[in-house]
Amino acid sequence: MLRKLILPALIMIHAHTVAFAVEGMWVPLWLDSLNIKDMQEKGLRLSAGDIYNINQSSLKDAVVIFGGGCTGAIISQEGLLITNHHCGDSRIQAHSTIENNLLENGFWALNREDELPNPGLTAAFLVSIEDVTGPVLEHVSEFMDAAERDHLISTNILDIIDEITSDSHYHAEIKPFFFGNQYLLFLYEIFRDVRLVGAPPESIGNFGGNTDNWVWPRHSGDFSLFRIYADQYNSPAEYSPDNIPYRTATHLPLSLRGVKEGDFTMVIGYPGNTDEYILSEELRLIVEQCLPAKIQIRDLKMKLLENEMNTSPEARLRYSIPYYNLSNAWKKWTGVINEIAHARAIDEKIMVEQQFVQWTRLVGEEKPQYSGIMEHLSEFYDRYGPLYAAYDIGSELLNGLETLDLVNLILNGIYQLPGAAGESEKEILQQLISSIHSFYKSNPVHFDMDLLPYYLRIYYENTVADFQPGFYNQINTRFKGDYRAFVNDIYERSLITDTVRLFRLLQRSPDRIVRRIHDDPFYQLYSQFSRKFTQQVYVELDSLSFEKDRLYRIYLTGLMEMDTGKIYYPDANSTMRIAYGSVEGYEPADAVEYRYYTTLEGVFGKENPEIQDYIVPPSLKAAYAAGNYEKYAFDHQVPVCFTASNHTSGGNSGSPVLNAQGHLIGINFDRNWEGTMSDYAYNPEVCRNISLDIRYVLFILDKVANAHAILDELTIIE
Numbered sequence: 001m002l003r004k005l006i007l008p009a010l011i012m013i014h015a016h017t018v019a020f021a022v023e024g025m026w027v028p029l030w031l032d033s034l035n036i037k038d039m040q041e042k043g044l045r046l047s048a049g050d051i052y053n054i055n056q057s058s059l060k061d062a063v064v065i066f067g068g069g070c071t072g073a074i075i076s077q078e079g080l081l082i083t084n085h086h087c088g089d090s091r092i093q094a095h096s097t098i099e100n101n102l103l104e105n106g107f108w109a110l111n112r113e114d115e116l117p118n119p120g121l122t123a124a125f126l127v128s129i130e131d132v133t134g135p136v137l138e139h140v141s142e143f144m145d146a147a148e149r150d151h152l153i154s155t156n157i158l159d160i161i162d163e164i165t166s167d168s169h170y171h172a173e174i175k176p177f178f179f180g181n182q183y184l185l186f187l188y189e190i191f192r193d194v195r196l197v198g199a200p201p202e203s204i205g206n207f208g209g210n211t212d213n214w215v216w217p218r219h220s221g222d223f224s225l226f227r228i229y230a231d232q233y234n235s236p237a238e239y240s241p242d243n244i245p246y247r248t249a250t251h252l253p254l255s256l257r258g259v260k261e262g263d264f265t266m267v268i269g270y271p272g273n274t275d276e277y278i279l280s281e282e283l284r285l286i287v288e289q290c291l292p293a294k295i296q297i298r299d300l301k302m303k304l305l306e307n308e309m310n311t312s313p314e315a316r317l318r319y320s321i322p323y324y325n326l327s328n329a330w331k332k333w334t335g336v337i338n339e340i341a342h343a344r345a346i347d348e349k350i351m352v353e354q355q356f357v358q359w360t361r362l363v364g365e366e367k368p369q370y371s372g373i374m375e376h377l378s379e380f381y382d383r384y385g386p387l388y389a390a391y392d393i394g395s396e397l398l399n400g401l402e403t404l405d406l407v408n409l410i411l412n413g414i415y416q417l418p419g420a421a422g423e424s425e426k427e428i429l430q431q432l433i434s435s436i437h438s439f440y441k442s443n444p445v446h447f448d449m450d451l452l453p454y455y456l457r458i459y460y461e462n463t464v465a466d467f468q469p470g471f472y473n474q475i476n477t478r479f480k481g482d483y484r485a486f487v488n489d490i491y492e493r494s495l496i497t498d499t500v501r502l503f504r505l506l507q508r509s510p511d512r513i514v515r516r517i518h519d520d521p522f523y524q525l526y527s528q529f530s531r532k533f534t535q536q537v538y539v540e541l542d543s544l545s546f547e548k549d550r551l552y553r554i555y556l557t558g559l560m561e562m563d564t565g566k567i568y569y570p571d572a573n574s575t576m577r578i579a580y581g582s583v584e585g586y587e588p589a590d591a592v593e594y595r596y597y598t599t600l601e602g603v604f605g606k607e608n609p610e611i612q613d614y615i616v617p618p619s620l621k622a623a624y625a626a627g628n629y630e631k632y633a634f635d636h637q638v639p640v641c642f643t644a645s646n647h648t649s650g651g652n653s654g655s656p657v658l659n660a661q662g663h664l665i666g667i668n669f670d671r672n673w674e675g676t677m678s679d680y681a682y683n684p685e686v687c688r689n690i691s692l693d694i695r696y697v698l699f700i701l702d703k704v705a706n707a708h709a710i711l712d713e714l715t716i717i718e
């Protein structure tokens with residue numbers, strides 16, 4: 001009898017401590033029909049309506065798109081939001097000077113007047129999601145010519161958006177799901193006055209820097225605080241000193257109760273882009289050709305930037321964020337290449353493709369639409385592969401060259417000249433000269449002389465002749481393959497790359513200026529490249545993308561019919577998603593086991609005043625030495641970060657990590673090395689998201705920053 005009574009209790013405990021991972025980034029609108037039962041079985045104590053509801057406030061109202069590519073979580077009724085330090089860093093940098101370096105020293109607004117405006121920064125709330133597949137596909141057929149089909153869909157989308165937004169201030173977007181099998185409409189309210197409230201010093205917010213990025217164990221306090229402001233009607237408004245803090249519909253309570261292995265967690269946020277369903281052939285192209293070439297392209301620029309940053313504190317302040325932006329993806333790409341190989345993800349995909357082909361043979365007569373689809377896809381990749389490589393590697397290269405932006409700046413200026421008379425002509429030229437001066441001040445244009453020969457060679461080695469501009473003939477014949485000599489020759493003759501001669505030219509008549517710029521050897525190189533790139537590579541790739549979507553629509557529908565036991569999730573596309581899983585560590589290799597959390601002890605274990613990434617600021621040292629961790633401690637130590645098995649991606653930075661009750665336990669900021677591959681293939685055994693423990697945030701606010709006004713604003717669950 002006793003056994004019978006005890007047994008269910010033991011099973012209960014077991015069910016809550018065993019970790020589980022769930023692949024997928026789920027759409028809030030479909031949570032009720034697809035996921036909620038499973039989420040509740042795994043520990044969630046909320047209903048689908050508590051998470052996404054358009055009739056009353058729900059968790060979705062406490063999550064925003066922060067700026068262009070991050071997520072933020074609302075944590076007070078007065079518009080306070082928390083996101084990552086690495087999401088707010090360019091704003092913090094913009095307010096920094098050598099004399100008042102907020103990036104280095106941190107910043108805490110003591111009152112509302114001290115909060116710093118950030119022109120251009122937005123916070124977007126999701127108002128609603130609606131399935132608009134029917135109206136988007138009205139009069140559209142799968143048998144139409146691809147371009148005609150795309151045109152009709154675009155027109156339908158514009159009509160729907162027009163109708164929805166004509167008498168409201170909302171912003172609407174319609175996005176395809178499953179390669180255009182379904183379409184959802186997202187309505188947003190976008191706030192445009194978002195002010196900086198606080199950030200720890202970079203040596204806390206980005207502790208570990210590039211060395212620790214994409215790696216576990218982690219010890220960075222990766223957060224910053226902003227506040228949304230609204231007009232007197234609580235509506236979005238451009239910045240004005242008269243704006244007041246936005247009164248939020250709901251906000252997240254912060255939980256001091258902590259996390260333990262096996263706890264249910266979910267992440268609500270805006271993952272940007274994943275490619276979970278691409279065929280083995282495309283994955284091979286990405287990891288064997290495109291990513292290695294792009295890593296090479298960034299290698300040299302990062303080295304040049306590192307050298308430059310070491311020359312002066314001004315240079316460090318100016319280039320540390322651009323450097324971070326380059327190194328973030330650069331390092332991740334190496335992770336992707338290694339881990340895709342390590343997990344044999346390409347072979348796994350080949351197996352699925354073989355199963356699919358067998359299935360199509362089995363159901364051939366019943367489902368003729370699937371027969372031969374693999375062969376079509378394979379033929380498709382013969383054309384698509386070289387184009388994709390040229391586009392992907394070419395875009396990386398074009399983005400890396402500062403002089404191209406300079407060329408555009410000059411062109412924009414001189415194209416205003418014809419027709420401008422007397423004074424206004426002078427003004428345009430003065431303005432242009434001062435823009436060129438400031439361009440030189442904030443961009444390392446001088447790197448390009450070293451970068452260009454190197455970039456041109458990488459592009460040549462990775463593309464087919466058809467996508468190489470005519471100047472490669474010159475390099476191969478006149479310069480006998482010597483890229484450096486070719487570039488030196490251009491620099492010797494170009495005015496664009498020589499400010500003294502350029503400014504002299506700008507004294508001449510407008511006609512002469514325009515003519516001379518068009519004849520300039522650097523401009524010639526640029527225009528040959530951009531013609532090849534925009535008029536051929538881009539256009540052809542774009543037209544093939546319709547065909548790609550069509551073939552994948554069929555393939556994916558077939559996969560779903562073949563494998564009815566599996567619930568498929570759509571690739572990330574910068575729309576709100578919910579990932580759920582549990583708090584857990586992992587075993588990356590034989591005999592290696594990672595615990596799921598780190599502590600402040602680990603920060604001091606890594607401390608090294610000689611290494612920029614591992615400097616600990618005096619304020620944190622003092623708080624550590626004082627040792628009164630109080631309610632922030634677990635087992636007498638302050639927890640710093642933890643890992644969980646939530647399927648996340650880029651864009652999930654700053655996303656709230658919630659417990660079973662929907663309370664904030666962490667802020668998502670990264671993935672582990674093994675998890676870098678999860679944009680193409682998620683492995684539940686080892687893919688982990690890394691979050692900042694909310695107790696570390698509170699510890700820093702309280703004991704390091706003494707930011708008591710901010711703490712008073714929060715709802716804290718003890």
Ligand code: ASP
Nearest residue numbers: 649650651653669670671
């Ligand atoms: N670190 C990432 C970001 O910057 C988050 C991730 O990719 O997991 O968005």
